[in-house]
Amino acid sequence: MNLLVLLVIVAALAALQLVATRWVTVNRLAWMAVWWVAIYLGLAYGINPPLPSSIIVLFMAIVTLALAVYLSADSDELASAVQTVTAFIVEKRFRVALLTVLAVLPLLVALKVYTNLSNPPQPPSSSRTIHPPPPASIIFDGTAIDLATANNPYRELEHTDPAAFAQHVENGRRVYFENCFYCHGDNMQGAGMFAHGYDPIPANFNDPTTIAMLQESYLFWRIAKGAPGLPSESTPWSSAMPAWENFLTEEEIWDVIIFLYEFTGYEPRAQGMPH
């Protein structure tokens, strides 16, 4: 989100509204044009990282359609809108303005074509699904684990045996600092010493949209099966997330999951709630 840009847009809209109610009458069609432009500016400049242009075109098509539906829902509105357009085109007093518009629009189109052609071409960008639905079950070291019901077997120790739980946290810390921090960073912000060489970049566990909204069984799947376990909408071919079943035991994986939550202060999402 680029809050500043969005604020400016909202402020401009509000100011226009004020002017319109006080001093001049702005007709419905003009209002719709203003909205259209405001939404476009918001999408194009108000969002960070920027949306791909194909997505913006898609959104704007929807917006255009919605505005058209809105206008035609009321036949008076529609008639008055049609009247305005007709007046602009046929009445003599608008002749100069009309000719200017007729001349300027093709020039704008030509300019757009020029900038499109002179921009360096962009490589195909992959939009990937970050949290695809997990499989129903996985095979770990020869045994099947049902992801819908699997629980972290050491989680309950937190209440029943804090000393034993602390040992699992410590073991998780060891696993993390032997294996994970090169990518996910020693502070779990996804900024490890090798993170700059991988694309997509490693997950940031401090971000509320990663482990904070996932179940422990989901993490178990992601950690055990890594990138190769992802479905194709999540671009398994480019993710650097290793399949830790090649290196770690089941207990070590549950322990490192406990450590991720302990270190970041988040709680895992309870079993049974949808992802």
Next chain:
Amino acid sequence: MKQYVLFIAALVLPLGALGQDLGTPEQLQSGAALYEAKCAHCHGAAGDANSVATAYLRPAPRDFTSGQYKFRTTGSGELPTTEDIKRSIRDGMPYTSMPLWKGILSESEMEDLAYYLKTFSGDFDGPYGNPEVITIPRAPTYDEGNLARGREVFEANQCADCHGENGRGNGPSALDLEDEWGYPIRPADMTKRWTFRASATREDIYRTFTTGLNGTPMPSYQQTIDEQDRWALVDYVWSLSEDEPNYGTVVTAVGTAGALDISQGAALFADAPRAYFPIVGQLIEPGRSFYPGVNGIAVQAIYNQNEIALLLSWHDMTAEVDGANHPGLVVPPFDPATADTAAGPFSDALALLWPAETPDGLERPYFMFGDAKNAMSIWFTDLATDSAAVLMGRGSASIAATGATLAHYASYEDGAWTVIMKGPRQFDSGLYMAEAAFTPVSFSVWDGLNQERGNKRGLAAWYHLYLLPMETQSAALPMAKWALIALLIELLLVGVVHWRHRRSAT
């Protein structure tokens, strides 16, 4: 009486008996708790770098019991000030595992930690605990006129012995260097200033060779270089590197009508733009590489009707042209660090990785070495040999020769490898590199000295190669076409409105 006053002072000010700056008990307590939570897993609970991570890290985490700190504003062999330690914590040490804590810990937390780190070494409250600070003057503006003198100072002080003739970290003594703790250490590559441990402003470079880096072979030149010459030397070192690595994502290949005569070496690529990519350790499959010897690779490309040639260059302390290497060599699950001097049976090597077939949409082979569904075409050259070959990868455990070979050129000069591989734009396996299209490409580098072989390698993510069209189409025609279409639509609209208006009027 004097002692009594000092005792009071020690209670009021956080100063030791000799004026050392040691922090209050509250600060030490807070520092201890923070250390336990954020630092002990690397630096060890006792501050002695005895931790689970140490075996995997080079440089190793600092052993605070030694009292040796790289970054100081104090003389060679002296202890750092509290502010020095705090700055190391704040800014971290780039391109090592020592993270920067700016934005994560508050200033006062970093101060508490700095005081706590001091407690690990007996020296801070001893007689040398109050070191004299060397003030670093403000840097004069960069002056190209200084470079000739700077080069003389560089030569006179034998910086090249360790750092190499052109600062690439490949001097004749580079191979034998060890740090205080017996770990092999490589001299900084001055052409990559972003990798300097203790920051890389011009004041920092001045400070580095003035104070030296304790615990490392990097000496102090406080006594040997006078003030004027110091800034000349700083400007010379500064001139060797860009500010930023400017990592790229696309190699743009330029077209030519003639033959691609790669025996010309780099000269053939004079007109091709250079893109620089990060290389990181392969940490994904067994044979993990925790401290790759290479950290970046520069790539250029040219093509003609049928062929494409890529020039790859990277810095490597020594050329290993004995022994052998191959992506398929098996590496034990954990292969601990060995000393740089123990040249092994492995040679330097390079691979260019491509999808074996033209990708269908975004899908491509697994960037490791391909997968069962999508194979990878591997252009591999073992730099101990005089050839390059095409291999087919369907995963790290199934890499097979195809029998096809590639034209190849390799040279090693002053710490830099330059390798060219040339092959067809149309692969036997199906991939076609079309003009004006993007083709996925990736790179792998093996530093034989660092025992890299098989999957223990420096690797890169998927990037793209773009073939810049040989003839660029002029924009005039499409512009005119679209403007005309826009005009026609307008006129049509105006016509329709007029017609309807007249009809409704009658």
